[in-house]
Amino acid sequence: MLGLEVRGLSKRFGGLTVAEDIDFDLRPGDRKALIGPNGAGKSTFSNLVTGIIAPSSGTIRFDGSDIRSCNEAQRVKLGIAKTFQITNLFRELTVRENLRLPILERKGKGYRFFKRANSDTRIEAEVSALLEQFALAALADTKVADLAYGQQRLIELALTLALKPRVLILDEPAAGVPSSETHLIIDALERLPADLAVLIIEHDMDLVFRLASQIVVLVQGRILTEGTPAEIAANERVRELYLGGSHD
Structure with a gap:
């Protein structure tokens, strides 16, 4: 399969499980968002995919090839790139x-x-x-x-x-950006290449609902549900756990 394929991905730090049995696909042209409350494991998941940390179990395949042995730099060369919450510029x-x-x-x-x-x-x-x-x-x-x-x-x-990159992971692209400048980020994201696979990790729900065609909800390291923005907005469990409460 072309794109990113994650199956049974788990990460444990001693007795603490921060990612558990995650299945996730990201194909060319996808616009997906990953949301969840504080401590849900969103950044951990992105760090597992990009090679910043190693999984305890599970598989990560890119264009059909197992990339678990690839470090972060090697995954960038393959086409998997990530932006971070804090700018790191010269x-x-x-x-x-x-x-x-x-x-x-x-x-x-x-x-x-x-x-x-x-x-x-x-x-x-x-x-x-x-x-x-x-x-x-x-x-x-x-x-x-x-x-x-x-x-x-x-x-x-x-x-x-x-x-x-062929897969772009955006870790809170609007973090720290004043509301008067958020449109700059949204406009830029809407102009991304159509064949680029994009995963947005974001707490700004206006941005998420505007840009994502599919939303994955992560709670305590596990996927709770996945659906269109309309389906997620109508999901009472999601509203209780995330949309109506605090978010990271």
Whole structure:
């Protein structure tokens, strides 16, 4: 099967089980959201899929191949990438310089000591395309440190897309973004390539219901239910556990 296939995935830390018997599929073009209350295990699940931590049991397959032995960097090269809740940018570099770095790394040109970093016209064309895609062209030569937080989140998303992933995991893409800037994130996510498989882990339910075609609800490390936004909104158990209470 093309895409990501998880079966029976579990993770235990001593006597504590944080993920239990999770089955999950993410195929090209999917727009799925993973929601759940505090401590549900959402970040743990994403860390298992991306290779940040190893599962206690279960399988993770990508395009039919078992990838459990692959570390995080190897999974990125296969096409599985993740953004994080906190931005991790080079604040003293410009937007353009930040975007150039993952492209150089992807093409194996990150350590060219005797060539100018901007000497490759194909790489510069790719940088320019990303700047346009994320409405950052006017800020291209501005230091990241001088930008609003919502704009920095856009840059992080553009950086991740520069790796050319086939599976994109967004860990709270709107975290810390003022409500007046949330539309920047939503607009950028709506412009993602149609064939990209996207998993959104998010507490902003307006964003989730606007972007996701399927929603998976995780509670205490187990999948409670999965369905369309309308089905999830109408599910009384979900409303009791999550939508009507606190969320992470």
